[in-house]
Amino acid sequence: MAFSFFGGIHPKENKHYAEERSVQAFPAPDVVVIPMSQHIGAPCKPLVKKNDIVTKGQKIGDNQGLCVPVHASVSGKVKAVEARPHTNGSTVMAVVIENDHQDTLCPDIQPRTKEQVDALTAEELVSIIREAGVVGMGGAAFPTHVKLSGAIGKADTVIVNAGECEPYITADDRLCQEMPEEVVSGLQIAMRILGLKEGHIGIEDNKPKAAAALKNAAIGTGIIVDVLPAKYPQGAEKQLIYAITKRQVPSGGLPAAVGCVVINAATCKAIHDAVYKGMPLIERIVTVSGDIVMEPKNLMTPIGTSFNEMMEACGTSENPYKVLSGGPMMGAAQFDLSVPTMKAVNAITILGHANNFYVEEPQCLRCGKCIEACPMKLVPVLMYKALFTNDPEEMKAVHMMDCIECGCCAYTCPACVPLVLGFRSGKHIIRTAAAAAAAKK
Ligand code: SF4
Numbered sequence: 001m002a003f004s005f006f007g008g009i010h011p012k013e014n015k016h017y018a019e020e021r022s023v024q025a026f027p028a029p030d031v032v033v034i035p036m037s038q039h040i041g042a043p044c045k046p047l048v049k050k051n052d053i054v055t056k057g058q059k060i061g062d063n064q065g066l067c068v069p070v071h072a073s074v075s076g077k078v079k080a081v082e083a084r085p086h087t088n089g090s091t092v093m094a095v096v097i098e099n100d101h102q103d104t105l106c107p108d109i110q111p112r113t114k115e116q117v118d119a120l121t122a123e124e125l126v127s128i129i130r131e132a133g134v135v136g137m138g139g140a141a142f143p144t145h146v147k148l149s150g151a152i153g154k155a156d157t158v159i160v161n162a163g164e165c166e167p168y169i170t171a172d173d174r175l176c177q178e179m180p181e182e183v184v185s186g187l188q189i190a191m192r193i194l195g196l197k198e199g200h201i202g203i204e205d206n207k208p209k210a211a212a213a214l215k216n217a218a219i220g221t222g223i224i225v226d227v228l229p230a231k232y233p234q235g236a237e238k239q240l241i242y243a244i245t246k247r248q249v250p251s252g253g254l255p256a257a258v259g260c261v262v263i264n265a266a267t268c269k270a271i272h273d274a275v276y277k278g279m280p281l282i283e284r285i286v287t288v289s290g291d292i293v294m295e296p297k298n299l300m301t302p303i304g305t306s307f308n309e310m311m312e313a314c315g316t317s318e319n320p321y322k323v324l325s326g327g328p329m330m331g332a333a334q335f336d337l338s339v340p341t342m343k344a345v346n347a348i349t350i351l352g353h354a355n356n357f358y359v360e361e362p363q364c365l366r367c368g369k370c371i372e373a374c375p376m377k378l379v380p381v382l383m384y385k386a387l388f389t390n391d392p393e394e395m396k397a398v399h400m401m402d403c404i405e406c407g408c409c410a411y412t413c414p415a416c417v418p419l420v421l422g423f424r425s426g427k428h429i430i431r432t433a434a435a436a437a438a439a440k441k
């Protein structure tokens, strides 16, 4: 069976920099900065204050509504509760902890036996996942307990996204090679919550070792490992669903609209850790890679470690042109490298000046390459034109909100038109207009 989707591109994968590097524990830094907003939804309110003593894994922030708690990734003393830079370019409230290097574990963290886990109800499992602060770790950062509980009785298919189609990033590849049982176990827990006997793991054919490890771990579980041809953006939710099920998520719709739930591979491990180890999400694998990185690495990193420290541990051969949180296609450029790693930061990509494709006043050539590349079947050239109207209705009319910001159009554009950058700001204009209209009602 051929798995694929419309459009897409084949950028240089550049996985070779880090794919053979085993996951290494990054030494816990002297200070961690834990942002209160690491997920989609309401930011957490700090539960600690300056000079409080905290333990590793202790809940230090929470809120009501669409929210998951955050936890201390080290034990030590709270140095400050204050606004700090965030990878999204803003500043957000954060708890700054001075590490005492004692690794004193929070007494609430208690592992469970298989028998204890088997006795848990779906509601109890959802509650454990929430309390552990689990979110979508592929970049979306949507609270996982909400995704799963909202799909109970509606979803008939659960898919683990192990696609990792962005160039340079190898964090999930290494995770699936080195900890396939945890990934499979997390998926089994999701299947139990959803009442499903069958689950899928989607992975690209450029990760044969990880695919083999997952297949081995999945024997006898009812889990199918779907090996898909490598094509960007195979790891995008809608493209993955189409490739595996041939179901098309409608415009503006969520995967649940076609009976699907998609969970990232790292999220599966976090679910496993929460349920079996009682461990909240306080560390994750981060790939530090790029064309000027001296020693690319996959680092198991405490949440709250600064980009600066991780970059220093890997070294660069020249002053970076660009440092991205994430990969080169969808990542966000960082201007303040004191920003901390967070739950959904899977990579720090450091690029040299050879990657500078900036063009002063680029002119569209009307070549149509962007249309062929768009996996959402959009017309980027028209969307770009709509931006100049500054009219949110015009932008909506060309389906700008359906843009998944994959960057395929900008990658193929021979005129270097900054398409994605424009679409991000266009979407912001649409959202702001919608919020203003709602406030008037
Ligand atoms: S960034 Fe948006 S418009 Fe461009 S190819 Fe991706 S989905 Fe299409």
Ligand code: SF4
Binding pocket: 363, 364, 365, 366, 367, 368, 369, 370, 371, 380, 381, 384, 409, 412, 413, 414, 415, 416, 417
């Ligand atoms: S690829 Fe670039 S130059 Fe070609 S039509 Fe699209 S925006 Fe214009």
